[in-house]
Amino acid sequence: xxxxxxxxxxxxxxxxxxxxxPFMKIIILLVALILxxxxxxxxxxxxxxxxxxxxxxxxxxxxxxxxxxxxxxKLFIKEVIVPSNADRFLFLTAPLLSLIPALAAWAxxxxxxxxxxADIDAGILYLLALTSFSVYGVIxxxxxxxxxxxxxxxxxxxxQMVAYEIAMGFALVGVLMAGGSLNLGDIVAAQSGGILHWFxxxxxxxxxxxxxxxxxxxxxxxxxxxxxxxxxVAGFHVEYSGAAFAIxxxxxxxxxxxxxxxxxxxxxxxxxxxxxxxNYLMNTSLEFLMEPSILWLAVKVSFFLFTFFWxxxxxxxxxxDQIMKLGWKVLIPITIIWxxxxxxxxxxxxxxWKVA
Amino acid sequence: MADxxxxxxxxxxxxxxxxxxxxxxxxxxGEVVHRIDPHVGLLHRGTEKLAETKPYNHSIGYMDRxxxxxxxxxxxxxxxxxxxxxxxxxxxxxxxxxxxFDEITRILNHLLWLGCHGLDIGAxxxxxxxxxxxxxxMDCYEAVSGSRMHATYYRPGGVYRDLPEEMPKYxxxxxxxxxxxxxLNYNREGTLLDFIADFTERFPSKVDEYEALLTDNRIWKQRxxxxxxVEPERAIELGFTGPMLRGSGxxxxxxxxxxxxVYDLLDFKIPIGLNGDCYDRYLVRVEEMRQSNLxxxxxxxxxxxxPGPVIIEDNKLTPPKRALMKHDMESLIYHFKLFSEGYxxxxxxxxxxxxxxxxxxxxxxxxxxxNKPYRLKVRAPSFAHLAAINEMVKxxxxxxxxxxxxxxxLVFGELDR
Numbered sequence: 001x002x003x004x005x006x007x008x009x010x011x012x013x014x015x016x017x018x019x020x021x022p023f024m025k026i027i028i029l030l031v032a033l034i035l036x037x038x039x040x041x042x043x044x045x046x047x048x049x050x051x052x053x054x055x056x057x058x059x060x061x062x063x064x065x066x067x068x069x070x071x072x073x074k075l076f077i078k079e080v081i082v083p084s085n086a087d088r089f090l091f092l093t094a095p096l097l098s099l100i101p102a103l104a105a106w107a108x109x110x111x112x113x114x115x116x117x118a119d120i121d122a123g124i125l126y127l128l129a130l131t132s133f134s135v136y137g138v139i140x141x142x143x144x145x146x147x148x149x150x151x152x153x154x155x156x157x158x159x160q161m162v163a164y165e166i167a168m169g170f171a172l173v174g175v176l177m178a179g180g181s182l183n184l185g186d187i188v189a190a191q192s193g194g195i196l197h198w199f200x201x202x203x204x205x206x207x208x209x210x211x212x213x214x215x216x217x218x219x220x221x222x223x224x225x226x227x228x229x230x231x232x233v234a235g236f237h238v239e240y241s242g243a244a245f246a247i248x249x250x251x252x253x254x255x256x257x258x259x260x261x262x263x264x265x266x267x268x269x270x271x272x273x274x275x276x277x278x279n280y281l282m283n284t285s286l287e288f289l290m291e292p293s294i295l296w297l298a299v300k301v302s303f304f305l306f307t308f309f310w311x312x313x314x315x316x317x318x319x320x321d322q323i324m325k326l327g328w329k330v331l332i333p334i335t336i337i338w339x340x341x342x343x344x345x346x347x348x349x350x351x352x353w354k355v356a
Numbered sequence: 357m358a359d360x361x362x363x364x365x366x367x368x369x370x371x372x373x374x375x376x377x378x379x380x381x382x383x384x385x386g387e388v389v390h391r392i393d394p395h396v397g398l399l400h401r402g403t404e405k406l407a408e409t410k411p412y413n414h415s416i417g418y419m420d421r422x423x424x425x426x427x428x429x430x431x432x433x434x435x436x437x438x439x440x441x442x443x444x445x446x447x448x449x450x451x452x453x454x455x456x457f458d459e460i461t462r463i464l465n466h467l468l469w470l471g472c473h474g475l476d477i478g479a480x481x482x483x484x485x486x487x488x489x490x491x492x493x494m495d496c497y498e499a500v501s502g503s504r505m506h507a508t509y510y511r512p513g514g515v516y517r518d519l520p521e522e523m524p525k526y527x528x529x530x531x532x533x534x535x536x537x538x539x540l541n542y543n544r545e546g547t548l549l550d551f552i553a554d555f556t557e558r559f560p561s562k563v564d565e566y567e568a569l570l571t572d573n574r575i576w577k578q579r580x581x582x583x584x585x586v587e588p589e590r591a592i593e594l595g596f597t598g599p600m601l602r603g604s605g606x607x608x609x610x611x612x613x614x615x616x617x618v619y620d621l622l623d624f625k626i627p628i629g630l631n632g633d634c635y636d637r638y639l640v641r642v643e644e645m646r647q648s649n650l651x652x653x654x655x656x657x658x659x660x661x662x663p664g665p666v667i668i669e670d671n672k673l674t675p676p677k678r679a680l681m682k683h684d685m686e687s688l689i690y691h692f693k694l695f696s697e698g699y700x701x702x703x704x705x706x707x708x709x710x711x712x713x714x715x716x717x718x719x720x721x722x723x724x725x726x727n728k729p730y731r732l733k734v735r736a737p738s739f740a741h742l743a744a745i746n747e748m749v750k751x752x753x754x755x756x757x758x759x760x761x762x763x764x765x766l767v768f769g770e771l772d773r
Contacts, residue, residue, distance in 0.1 A: 313480060
């Protein structure tokens with residue numbers, strides 16, 4: 001990717017290439033993410049409609065493909081209503097505070113061996129910092145709205161995020177131990193060599209906990225108490241309309257993409273092929289299937305996104321205190337125990353990872 | 357000055373879980389609810405007063421609109437009360453038809469309840485699955501009365517007309533191909549009874565499907581077990597009826613205890629709960645759907661074998677045949693009298709309850725011998741149930757309020773009347 005962009009901008013003075021190439025990469029990723037989120041909404045509605053035995057959106061564009069764009073246009077031409085007595089500045093800043101970390105987190109995420117905006121060594125730490133940051137958007141939105149429902153939503157969201165952030169962090173510690181690095185590219189490299197070398201087998205409990213915490217972290221069903229449609233109507237964004245609401249919505253879907261991508265990268269070998277290291281495909285016409293590719297990552301991400309929707313379609317919602325109980329009393333102990341187990345495996349040299 | 361320790365939250369009347377126009381004033385300490393004050397009356401339409409101003413038959417349609425989820429059961433109570441005052445007995449076939457449609461109504465009501473209760477607790481798919489089955493039952497309503505909801509099908513002395521010989525069918529058009537229509541119409545080729553028989557065969561497996569989603573679901577159990585517990589004695593004191601009372605373990609069902617129509621000839625069981633919590637009431641209602649299905653099957657079998665009149669031939673009470681009116685002076689006069697003045701009901705008063713899906717739905721009529729009731733009073737089961745909400749949710753969390761509201765099975769049409 002870098003070489004391609006360098007060639008593309010060859011006409012510019014050489015010293016400006018340093019700035020232009022990352023900038024172009026950011027633009028490419030942003031467009032991809034926003035389009036991805038738009039189609040993700042459509043995908044979700046279609047998948048859930050299928051599970052509900054409905055048709056789903058089918059009016060705008062061929063088979064309803066452009067439904068999301070119609071929604072976006074609708075939302076952006078609507079008035080952004082600021083409730084009376086709301087803190088106007090915070091009310092309008094809060095959506096940005098939830099979108100910016102969601103997008104910024106993508107800076108350290110590699111999509112294949114070469115495409116990464118900032119290949120920093122403390123990638124996981126950066127991610128932890130930014131995903132924790134997104135809770136501010138929710139809390140400020142709830143507080144600034146001057147509405148009791150929004151306030152309850154914000155309180156629930158804050159408590160929930162704190163609990164699940166810890167489980168998530170411990171799950172990441174396990175990955176960090178197994179991968180021997182905080183850099184996501186290195187973590188994928190540590191998983192090379194086929195489906196049995198991916199971390200989901202030795203770290204299965206952590207994989208499980210990470211994905212569940214991810215669902216809770218993005219406030220998705222069955223952990224969507226912060227929005228809890230039937231209880232607190234829409235929770236923290238109950239007072240938002242138009243573009244401000246659209247930004248919350250976008251942030252939620254970008255976060256879902258982020259969680260799905262991270263789960264794939266850290267536990268399912270990222271862009272590694274399902275068939276890598278398989279003897280059956282060696283020297284046949286299907287050998288290309290063994291190559292690592294961004295498409296493998298896309299397949300894995302799609303699977304996790306589908307799981308998000310699947311859970312949403314089939315489960316009732318947890319109650320607020322039950323979520324906390326699950327987080328503190330089940331998920332966190334599991335991760336702590338498994339980190340211990342992993343340490344023992346590490347010392348006994350059982351795992352598939354190399355001892356440094 | 358407001359109490360700074362407590363948060364006062366106004367829940368409704370515009371709220372997704374308010375089931376219509378319920379307004380709750382909640383006093384909460386954080387998420388925990390300390391006191392709930394329900395405000396009712398936002399859907400008051402003065403049905404009882406309106407009934408005093410018009411002949412008896414004109415109010416049958418208003419009864420549908422009381423509990424608009426279990427339409428025919430409300431009609432039933434009203435019609436039954438008039439019949440008792442008049443001391444007439446509908447033909448046996450009419451009684452079977454009424455029982456069959458009462459049970460269809462029960463399934464309709466419980467399906468809507470299950471779907472909405474599920475949706476309140478967050479199980480979204482269930483809502484649409486329930487509505488899929490409701491659609492077929494609505495078609496039965498439509499086939500028999502021409503209306504999908506407000507049927508106005510029962511009359512004092514029987515039912516308005518016999519069951520139709522054929523079901524309405526889907527027609528092919530630009531969007532639905534002939535082959536698809538054929539598939540959609542597969543169970544609509546025969547009579548209405550064939551259609552209902554086909555439904556009763558399919559329905560138990562559908563109930564299994566709902567139960568697969570909920571009954572052993574840990575989240576569902578966490579949300580309903582030990583929520584809104586009512587002790588049996590307290591349930592009786594509070595005036596609970598129907599599944600709310602049976603969920604608490606009191607075996608009381610008017611279909612058994614004071615059988616009306618042909619319920620004493622039919623074979624069915626009364627499910628009761630053990631703990632009186634939301635989960636037990638859920639189980640009771642699901643089992644009631646299965647039992648209703650059995651009753652419908654028995655009615656279909658009987659109705660297929662026994663043709664006959666469905667309304668008494670007393671032209672003071674029921675309209676004469678239209679063909680007869682064309683050449684028979686007397687019939688024309690009867691018709692005119694019936695549709696203008698109506699009929700007079702002997703002086704007296706009567707309270708007549710039926711086991712509606714929500715509980716005891718009763719109609720109390722005071723007649724002064726005129727063609728209109730002197731006073732009509734409706735006993736709505738939801739009213740007593742809502743009155744108990746404060747003690748049912750006290751100490752629970754906000755999310756449980758929604759579970760309890762769902763389990764109460766409120767319909768504001770009858771509650772506010």
